[in-house]
Structures are given as structure tokens and as C-alpha cells.
Amino acid sequence: MDPYTPRTHGRKKNLGLSTREYTKVTGTIASVRRTRQYLEDGLGDESGARVPSSRGSVDRGGYDEPSFIAETSFVRAPLNSRVASGVGVPKDRSKGKGKARDTLDGVPVEIQEALILEDLLFVLMGIEGTHITYHPDHSPEDDDPLQGVRFVVSPSLDPSLRDLVERILPLATYYTAITSFIELRSHLDFGLVNHALCAAMRDMLKDYQTLLSQLEHAFSTSPQFTLQKLWFYVHPTLHTLSLLYLLITELATADDPSAAMSDSDSDSTPDPEEEARNEALGLGGAKLKAVLSDINKGSTLGVDDSASGIVKGGEVLAILHERMQNMSGDPAARALYGALSRATGKPYVEMVQVWIRTGRLVDPYEELCVKESKFIDRGTLEMDYVDEYWERRYTLRDGTAVGGSSKQHQAGVPSPRTVDGRLPGGACIPPPLERWKKKVLLAGKYLNVIRECGIEISRDPDSTDDEEFSMEDDKFYKSIDEAYAHANRTLLQLLLRDQQLMPRLRSLKRFFFLSQSSFLTHLLDLSQSELRKQAKSASLVKLQSLLDLALNTDTQGEDAMFREDVRVTMASSGLYEWLLKVVTVNGVIGGEDGDRGQAYEESKKEREKEKDDKKQLLAIDALALDYNVKFPLSLVISRRTILRYQLIFRFLLHLKHVEQSLSSMWIEHKTSPWRRSTRPPTSRASSPASTPANDWHTDFENWRKRVFLLRTRMLAFVQQVLAFCTFEVLEPNWRKLEEKLKAGKVETVDQLLRDHVDFLDTCLKECMLTSSKLLKTYSKLIVTCSTFALYTASFTKSANQARATADSPEGDRAMPKRWDFLDKFETNFNHWFVHLDCVQFYASSENVSLLPLVVRLNSIKAT
CATH class of the missing domain: 1.20.1270 (Substrate Binding Domain Of Dnak; Chain:A; Domain 2)
Structure with missing residues (x-):
């Protein structure tokens, strides 16, 4: 039995009525209808005078016929009479706004109960009844639909019935609010996670609607159906819908955290004179205020997805998880939020699975914790290989660095919500996934690099792609570990074996660390006259040809394979001046704050002489080597690492040049x-x-x-x-x-x-640089x-x-x-x-x- 359908323990399976019960029920309902028509039109009397039917039914058997069977339209479609009034559209209230059009004064309590029962079946569907009407302040144009529609009961209702009715009425408010929430969040802009949440809520409302259908059937067929029984049946559902209502209220508040502040500001009494002046200038009106509110809202929510204030992706899952943890003492609430969390997290888990198993980021609404910078592609990597492809092509939306540092990259990270500091949208990582976010990022990045190399990604034999996971399932996190290990093994094998990483590193070491001194000595001897010139006057073409000649003469084995990747370049500044500037900006490794300030003053003096230094910079002081490497080895031998190699090479080259000069002396x-x-x-x-x-x-x-x-x-x-x-x-x-x-x-x-x-x-530090x-x-x-x-x-x-x-x-x-x-x-x-x-x-x-x-x-x- 579904939890949202009232249990019928002790009831008969056969809902059929005996002839006596059927006559009593139909007679009571017919009497109620005659009384209502009499009160509406002021015709006839309570003894049974003939009046026309208010709902368009045809009374064919005189007033002695107490049945609805003759009313074909009502029997075949019992909701027709309700739909005619329209959902959320107030009826004509010419007799007084917010007051019932019919009075129940002088009507017996039994008849009042029957009338109010019929009205409640209307109201629980969000439709205004006869004796239960919209709140006097209800306005479909101005009210927030996510707050739900409020109803009031006719003041002439018997007090013994009013108490039960007022207990049931919040159910109608919850239902209308949840329905509006589902209708709003089903738009494409809200993303797949919100769509899954709406689908789960819609399934729950189907159980609620099934309950109403059963209650209506019982009202139409059972003479023992009373207001007390209605309360007995809807009481569990009232708690369920109240939990859903609290959830959608929190989601709506997170959408616009400044709503409470704006509401408090709107409560202040405006100045009539100022309002008149604004109207004269064309600055008044509710529409203009709404536009200004939207502008202010957009300017306070930061960048990226949060610009529109939409709660989606990981933030929805985080809110669900927090509510489930905060209400863990309520078994019904924990079961409800747990079911919603599992259903809502399905598209999120599927996106994670696609990313960690194929290296493809399928996130059309930017809900996942992984973000792609599409302006960084392999084309730019081939022209000027940098490690931006690895560091910035795919990153975490919350700005967390992968290298283990707690410091966050602030560029591109949206501003947190002003209520509790939670990041908006996909930047908010669900709490159960927080510990695994780096593995999720790296597993997909590894496979993405392999895909960029044109290699087909083989499926891990230990993987279980056919299983469905949820964030509460330990198998989901085990699959992340397995995918991470598989992607890591595959990429390491690609770099170390297929791409010959070790021979590349050995050749770098020999070329830049001067392990083959004959190569450097030969180069210095050949280019002695060219290196005595100023840096801007030296010919790179000539130096490159001399370098090729020296390498062709002195390199053997692995070095001969990669000698064509080495080329000559000229630095724009002297080695020691440049290093002092770097130390000044980044701080001294292992130094004190006083050293940093002193270095800054010295660097300032050096910058004042920068023009003179450039003029006097010789080619031997600016000479450096560069190394050409292709993707994916450029991830390991990146521009940053090449720069470090160049610093060590220039340092050793200067020492070697001074040694050679002193030896010549x-x-x-x-x-x-x-x-x-x-x-x-x-x-x-x-x-x-x-x-x-x-x-x-x-x-x-x-x-x-x-x-x-x-x-x-x-x-x-x-x-x-x-x-x-x-x-x-x-x-x-x-x-x-x-x-x-x-x-x-x-x-x-x-x-x-x-x-x-x-x-x-370590080499730079121990070389005192x-x-x-x-x-x-x-x-x-x-x-x-x-x-x-x-x-x-x-x-x-x-x-x-x-x-x-x-x-x-x-x-x-x-x-x-x-x-x-x-x-x-x-x-x-x-x-x-x-x-x-x-x-x-x-x-x-x-x-x-x-x-x-x-x-x-x-x-x-x-x-």
C-alpha cells in the first residue's frame, strides 16, 4: 500500500451499499442540494419546493427522486462541476469580498457537514468552494504562487466543524504551492536535477490525487463517511505535504535570498507626496518596481550561473541532504527526503558516471561540479604548449586546487549565497561527494587526455556500467575509485611507454644540465664571436645552425633522436636580475619578511636601470635553450618546467663561460x-x-x-x-x-x-637561485x-x-x-x-x- 493512500484496515473489500443505505445517502444529499438552491436563489422553502438546479443538472423525477444517477454529466465526469470554476480564479464576490455567498445560519449540523465535505473535496484540489473561499487578500496577479493559496471558512459554520476544517485547509495550501513549484521548475533552464525533483514530486502528488478520488468515492457511496473520517484519512498526507512545502520554500528562498529583506523594506509606509511625484515623472507603478528588483537581484548574486539566482544541480542535492540530516529524528521525514534525494540525484550520478568512464563532459545546464573552459583547446596547445590545458581546461566549479592546496582559485568562482555561504548551482558540491570530488575530476581528465590523442578508451573489465547508483550507495563511490585507478593506469602507460617519457627527460637533463660538456664546449668555441655581441644584435639563425652542428658532432644514442627538438632563444633580461624580480614577487623560499622588503628595494633600483641593462646585455648572458615537445608529453614537460630547465641552464652556462674565460686567462x-x-x-x-x-x-x-x-x-x-x-x-x-x-x-x-x-x-633551491x-x-x-x-x-x-x-x-x-x-x-x-x-x-x-x-x-x- 502506498504511504500516501489511506490504509483501509478493517473495511470491507466490497464497497457496495444495501438498498436501505443507498436510499439514506441519496436522500440526504438530495436534501442538501435543495437547501443550497433555496438559499442561493431565495425561492421555495425548506419543505421541498421545486427550484432549478444550480449546476446544470436535469431533475427528471420530481423532488421525490433522491439520486444523482439521472445527472449523466456528473456521473460520468464528477470533476466537471469543479473544473468549471477554474483553478485559482476567484468567483464573483459582489456580495462581499472574502465572504461566503451562502449562509449556513439555521442549517442543521448534519447538513452543514455534508455541504462542507463537498466543498473540501473542491478545495483540496485547489478550487474554491461555496462555503470555503479564497482569503480576502488573495490576488492571482500579485501573490507568489510558491506560497500557495490560502482559504477561509464561512463564519456561519458550526464551531464544532470549523476546528476540523481549519486543520485540513493547510493541505490545500500545500498542494497548490507544490503544483506551482512543479510547473515552474519543469522549464529547461532549471536543469536535469530540478526536472528529476519535479518528477518525483509529481509521482507523490499522483498518490495524493488517488487519495482524493477514493475519498470522493467514499463520500458519494458511503453513508458513514463523515468529516472526522476525512481528517483521519488525510492526516498522514498532511504531514507529507507539509515536508514538501518546507522543501520548496527553502529552495525558493535560496533562489532569492534577499526576498525577506525586500519584504521587510516593502512593509514601510511610503510617502504619499513622493509617490505622487514619482507617478508624475513616470517612475511609479508595480511593474517598474519589479524591474528594479530584478536588476538589484542580478547585481547581488555574483557571476556565472548564479546571475539568475537559479538553484540547480549540486545545490538542490545539498539542500535535500541538509534537510534529511537535520530531520533525521523524524522517520517519515527522513524516508521522504531520502526518496527524493535518490530520485533527484539520478541525473547527477549519470553525468558523473559518463565523465569518469568516457572522459566526456555532458552537462548541458552546468550542474556538475566539473567545469570545462572551452576557450582552451588543443589547437592553442600545439602553437604554444602550456600547462593551461591540464590545469584550466577542466576544473572544479568551487575553485578547489587539485594539488592538495586548500587555497581556492577565485577567478570564475561564483559568489556564495548570502544566507549561509553556500555556493550556487553546480559550484555547490553535494556533501556526500565532497571527499571524492578530486578523484572525479582527475578520472575524467585522464581519459580526456587519452581521447585527445585519438586513442579509443577501452572499458574497464571490473566496471559495472549497467548498475544504477545513488549518492547514498557505497557502490557509487567504489565505482569512482575503480574508474580513477583505471584511467590513471591507462594514462601512465601512455606517457611512460608509448610516448617515451623517460628518454625525453634524460635528453632534457643532458642538454640543459650540461652532462655532455663536449657539446657545450664545442658550441661556445664555434659561437665565440657571435656571443660577444649585444643580445639584440646576435643572429639567432646563425646560433641555431652552430647549435645543430655541435649537436650533430657530439650527440649519440637517445640524444640524437631528440636533438632536432632543441633550439636557441634569447632571453629579454639578465638571469640574476630576472630571478631577483621573481623572488621579490613570490617571496623568498625559506627567507624572512625583512629579506623580502630588502629584495624589493633592491629590485626597485634595478628596474630603474632596466633600459641601460638591456642595452648592455650581451648575447652570452641572454643565450638560452628551448625544447619542443608535443601533446600529451607537454603536460609533463610544460612551459613552466621548461622555464625551470632554462634557469638552471643559463646558470650553468654562465659558470661554464666564466670558467672558460679564466682558463683562457x-x-x-x-x-x-x-x-x-x-x-x-x-x-x-x-x-x-x-x-x-x-x-x-x-x-x-x-x-x-x-x-x-x-x-x-x-x-x-x-x-x-x-x-x-x-x-x-x-x-x-x-x-x-x-x-x-x-x-x-x-x-x-x-x-x-x-x-x-x-x-x-629542489635543484633551483640547492643551486642558491x-x-x-x-x-x-x-x-x-x-x-x-x-x-x-x-x-x-x-x-x-x-x-x-x-x-x-x-x-x-x-x-x-x-x-x-x-x-x-x-x-x-x-x-x-x-x-x-x-x-x-x-x-x-x-x-x-x-x-x-x-x-x-x-x-x-x-x-x-x-x-
């Missing part, structure tokens, strides 16, 4: 001007300025030794930093990543992406070393001049200038060698991996 120092003097050296004076003129050999020897010593210290510093970065940072971290990939420890694609980015970030203090002092040291190497010819010229003037009677008067020039380099190098102190501080406090560098630099520390 050492070769220069083996020429004849720098050979040892034949005269035995004397004791060194305490100061170069006090050196006698006849002791120029001693002075020259001391100056020459100081040049050699400074060159050796610089070369040792550069070689130690280069060896540390290459053999104690890059290689060990690469081995860890390689072991993870080979051993199968990477279980998910997102873990693969995170491990790859973490590997590069993410701390403003270390970066500043290190850059000053490297610039000092490279500048010193640039003056190789100047030092050689000074040595030649010194030897040429050695035998002159005046001696070498330029020697003090040479000492001053050398002292500037020594002082600058020794001053910025506090870099060692910074390294020791960071190694002892934050970055233990720098301890090997401390040991290396202690060997060349100035005494």
Missing part, C-alpha cells in the same frame, strides 16, 4: 710577458707605494703573483660551485626521480607532475670574476709596458696605477666573498644540502 699568463724575471727577487716591501724605483723587479713580481693568485682563487671558486651544482645537486636529485619512475613508485599522473616539478624546484641574499652575493662574485677575465688583454698590456720601461732611467711610474687597478678587483672579490658566510648560515639553519659547498669554499677562503 691562465693560457695567456703562460706567454712571454708573464714569464718569471731573470733577476732574483728581493724581499717584498710592506706597501707597493714605498717600493723604490730601482726595485721594480720585486714590485713587478709581487704584482704578477697577486694577479696569478686572484685568477686562481676566482677559477677555483667557479669550478667548486660548478662541481657542487653538477655532481652534488643535479645528479643525485635526478637519480632519485629516475629511480621513482623506474621502480613504479609513481602511482598517479598528478604525482608524476608533482615529482617532476619538485625535482626542478631562490634566496635573495645568496643570489645577490653570488651574482656579484660571478660578475666580478667575468669582468676580471675580460681585462686579460689589459693586464697583458700592462705587463708588456712594465718590461719595456724596466731599463729606462726614470723607471716604471705607472706601477702604482696597476696596483690600484688590481686592488679594486681584490677588494671587490674579498668583499663579496662573504657569500661563504651566507652559505654557512643557510646550511646550518635551513638548507643542509649546502654543507658540501661550505667545505669546498673553505679551501679558497681569503687569508
Whole structure:
């Protein structure tokens, strides 16, 4: 037996009446009709005078015939007389608005009960009766249909009957409100979830209408049918419809959370003078106020789907779940809301299943928690591959990041509802699905990438596609786990095996981390003249051809397969200046707030000299490599990861260039001007300025030794930093990543992406490229070393001049200038060698991996 149909325990199965009962019932109803007609038209008397029928029936057998059988239209279609009045259309109330047209004064209680029973069968269908009429304030044009129609009882009804009638009347209000809600939410704009909710409510109203049909049958056939029995039968249904009414009221309130505020504002008494002025200006009227209300409503609800204030998708399911949890103490309410939740969640669950099993997002009304940015497609990915395709093509509507961060992306996320902070529409994720939302997103994203590669997605053998799930079913969440695992295995296999991810990463490591030094040395030798030019004057075409020549000569094996993907590019700014700007914007990794402020001031000064820096930027300082990779490998080797590779490459290239320059300076120092003097050296004076003129050999020897010593210290510093970065940072971290990939420890694609980015970030941090203090002092040291190497010819010229003037009677008067020039380099190098102190501080406090560098630099520390 349906819960909305009254149970008939103890009643006879056969509803037929005996002749005596039939005569009594029909006689009573006929008497009621005669009395009603008499009261309406004022004709005849209560003794039985003949009056015409008010409902168009034909009285064929005189007044002694007490049956309705002769009224063919009423017998065949008993609702005809009700429909004639129209639903929600008030009747003519010329005798007084809100008052019954017929009075029940002087009518016996039994007849009043029969009359009011017939009226109640009208009213419970939302149709105005004779003695139960619309509320005096009822206006179909102005009233909110979702609030339902209110009815009032004739004041002349007997008080003993009025109490029961007033208990039953809310049922009519609930029914009319629910009917209006179903009619409104069945439009396309409200989405599939609302359509399923309306369908479930419509099924429940069918049970209610079946109940009314049974009650009408009992009223027409059973003489024992009374108002008390009617209340007995409709009492359970009253509770059911009240729960539905509370639900639709909450949904309507969520549609327009400012309704209560606007209602309170409308209660204030308007100024008559202001109203008259507005009318004269054409600013009055209810229609204009409605338009202004709609404008204000649209401006306060945020962006995206919430602009129209529609409650749909996941928000409907969230409201149902909250009501079910809040009313868990009421078994009937929990059963009702549970049934509605299962029926309403079917289209939502089906969309989730399609997404996680095929990678296709079928969400025509934007109700699902997953959102697609259609302006990001594979075409843009081929032209300029970025990880936006992976990060922003498919995202969660609530803005949650997939990487595990609790921070939300605010762009494109709609504003929350002002009532309780719940996100509107599809951005509101149903509470049972909250824990699984990231797996839902990733499972579909993995399969979507496979589909974009033109690969047919095979069905998981463990999947159960034919089963129907609900959000309260554990099998639904188990299917999400299975789909996620299947999609993840498929995409990992595609990347690691079919797309040759590991050979690609190894070639990147060799090209950008200078594992093959012969390739870089050959390139620097071939392009030496071109790299001395300014960056804007260097020819990329020539540099690219020289790079291809170096790669063709020195690359073998896997590197030869991917050498065509490497190309030359020029950066727009210097490495260290750009890194300082990045550190200033993003903050210092492991630094303090004071470091950030100091870095900002220094970066501000650097930006003031930006034009001069661009003019003086040499090609060797702007040279970088780029790497071409196709989809789907571009998800792993994305533009962000390529940028990290480029930073490390430019850092190592600069070190290698300075090392090569200092080594060339050492070769220069083996020429004849720098050979040892034949005269035995004397004791060194305490100061170069006090050196006698006849002791120029001693002075020259001391100056020459100081040049050699400074060159050796610089070369040792550069070689130690280069060896540390290459053999104690890059290689060990690469081995860890390689072991993870080979051993199968990477279980998910997102873990693969995170491990790859973490590997590069760790390399940048341990190479001292993410701390403003270390970066500043290190850059000053490297610039000092490279500048010193640039003056190789100047030092050689000074040595030649010194030897040429050695035998002159005046001696070498330029020697003090040479000492001053050398002292500037020594002082600058020794001053910025506090870099060692910074390294020791960071190694002892934050970055233990720098301890090997401390040991290396202690060997060349100035005494």
C-alpha cells in the first residue's frame, strides 16, 4: 500500500451499499442540494419546493427522486462541476469580498457537514468552494504562487466543524504551492536535477490525487463517511505535504535570498507626496518596481550561473541532504527526503558516471561540479604548449586546487549565497561527494587526455556500467575509485611507454644540465664571436645552425633522436636580475619578511636601470635553450618546467663561460710577458707605494703573483660551485626521480607532475637561485670574476709596458696605477666573498644540502 493512500484496515473489500443505505445517502444529499438552491436563489422553502438546479443538472423525477444517477454529466465526469470554476480564479464576490455567498445560519449540523465535505473535496484540489473561499487578500496577479493559496471558512459554520476544517485547509495550501513549484521548475533552464525533483514530486502528488478520488468515492457511496473520517484519512498526507512545502520554500528562498529583506523594506509606509511625484515623472507603478528588483537581484548574486539566482544541480542535492540530516529524528521525514534525494540525484550520478568512464563532459545546464573552459583547446596547445590545458581546461566549479592546496582559485568562482555561504548551482558540491570530488575530476581528465590523442578508451573489465547508483550507495563511490585507478593506469602507460617519457627527460637533463660538456664546449668555441655581441644584435639563425652542428658532432644514442627538438632563444633580461624580480614577487623560499622588503628595494633600483641593462646585455648572458615537445608529453614537460630547465641552464652556462674565460686567462699568463724575471727577487716591501724605483723587479713580481693568485682563487671558486651544482645537486636529485619512475613508485599522473616539478624546484633551491641574499652575493662574485677575465688583454698590456720601461732611467711610474687597478678587483672579490658566510648560515639553519659547498669554499677562503 502506498504511504500516501489511506490504509483501509478493517473495511470491507466490497464497497457496495444495501438498498436501505443507498436510499439514506441519496436522500440526504438530495436534501442538501435543495437547501443550497433555496438559499442561493431565495425561492421555495425548506419543505421541498421545486427550484432549478444550480449546476446544470436535469431533475427528471420530481423532488421525490433522491439520486444523482439521472445527472449523466456528473456521473460520468464528477470533476466537471469543479473544473468549471477554474483553478485559482476567484468567483464573483459582489456580495462581499472574502465572504461566503451562502449562509449556513439555521442549517442543521448534519447538513452543514455534508455541504462542507463537498466543498473540501473542491478545495483540496485547489478550487474554491461555496462555503470555503479564497482569503480576502488573495490576488492571482500579485501573490507568489510558491506560497500557495490560502482559504477561509464561512463564519456561519458550526464551531464544532470549523476546528476540523481549519486543520485540513493547510493541505490545500500545500498542494497548490507544490503544483506551482512543479510547473515552474519543469522549464529547461532549471536543469536535469530540478526536472528529476519535479518528477518525483509529481509521482507523490499522483498518490495524493488517488487519495482524493477514493475519498470522493467514499463520500458519494458511503453513508458513514463523515468529516472526522476525512481528517483521519488525510492526516498522514498532511504531514507529507507539509515536508514538501518546507522543501520548496527553502529552495525558493535560496533562489532569492534577499526576498525577506525586500519584504521587510516593502512593509514601510511610503510617502504619499513622493509617490505622487514619482507617478508624475513616470517612475511609479508595480511593474517598474519589479524591474528594479530584478536588476538589484542580478547585481547581488555574483557571476556565472548564479546571475539568475537559479538553484540547480549540486545545490538542490545539498539542500535535500541538509534537510534529511537535520530531520533525521523524524522517520517519515527522513524516508521522504531520502526518496527524493535518490530520485533527484539520478541525473547527477549519470553525468558523473559518463565523465569518469568516457572522459566526456555532458552537462548541458552546468550542474556538475566539473567545469570545462572551452576557450582552451588543443589547437592553442600545439602553437604554444602550456600547462593551461591540464590545469584550466577542466576544473572544479568551487575553485578547489587539485594539488592538495586548500587555497581556492577565485577567478570564475561564483559568489556564495548570502544566507549561509553556500555556493550556487553546480559550484555547490553535494556533501556526500565532497571527499571524492578530486578523484572525479582527475578520472575524467585522464581519459580526456587519452581521447585527445585519438586513442579509443577501452572499458574497464571490473566496471559495472549497467548498475544504477545513488549518492547514498557505497557502490557509487567504489565505482569512482575503480574508474580513477583505471584511467590513471591507462594514462601512465601512455606517457611512460608509448610516448617515451623517460628518454625525453634524460635528453632534457643532458642538454640543459650540461652532462655532455663536449657539446657545450664545442658550441661556445664555434659561437665565440657571435656571443660577444649585444643580445639584440646576435643572429639567432646563425646560433641555431652552430647549435645543430655541435649537436650533430657530439650527440649519440637517445640524444640524437631528440636533438632536432632543441633550439636557441634569447632571453629579454639578465638571469640574476630576472630571478631577483621573481623572488621579490613570490617571496623568498625559506627567507624572512625583512629579506623580502630588502629584495624589493633592491629590485626597485634595478628596474630603474632596466633600459641601460638591456642595452648592455650581451648575447652570452641572454643565450638560452628551448625544447619542443608535443601533446600529451607537454603536460609533463610544460612551459613552466621548461622555464625551470632554462634557469638552471643559463646558470650553468654562465659558470661554464666564466670558467672558460679564466682558463683562457691562465693560457695567456703562460706567454712571454708573464714569464718569471731573470733577476732574483728581493724581499717584498710592506706597501707597493714605498717600493723604490730601482726595485721594480720585486714590485713587478709581487704584482704578477697577486694577479696569478686572484685568477686562481676566482677559477677555483667557479669550478667548486660548478662541481657542487653538477655532481652534488643535479645528479643525485635526478637519480632519485629516475629511480621513482623506474621502480613504479609513481602511482598517479598528478604525482608524476608533482615529482617532476619538485625535482626542478629542489635543484633551483640547492643551486642558491631562490634566496635573495645568496643570489645577490653570488651574482656579484660571478660578475666580478667575468669582468676580471675580460681585462686579460689589459693586464697583458700592462705587463708588456712594465718590461719595456724596466731599463729606462726614470723607471716604471705607472706601477702604482696597476696596483690600484688590481686592488679594486681584490677588494671587490674579498668583499663579496662573504657569500661563504651566507652559505654557512643557510646550511646550518635551513638548507643542509649546502654543507658540501661550505667545505669546498673553505679551501679558497681569503687569508
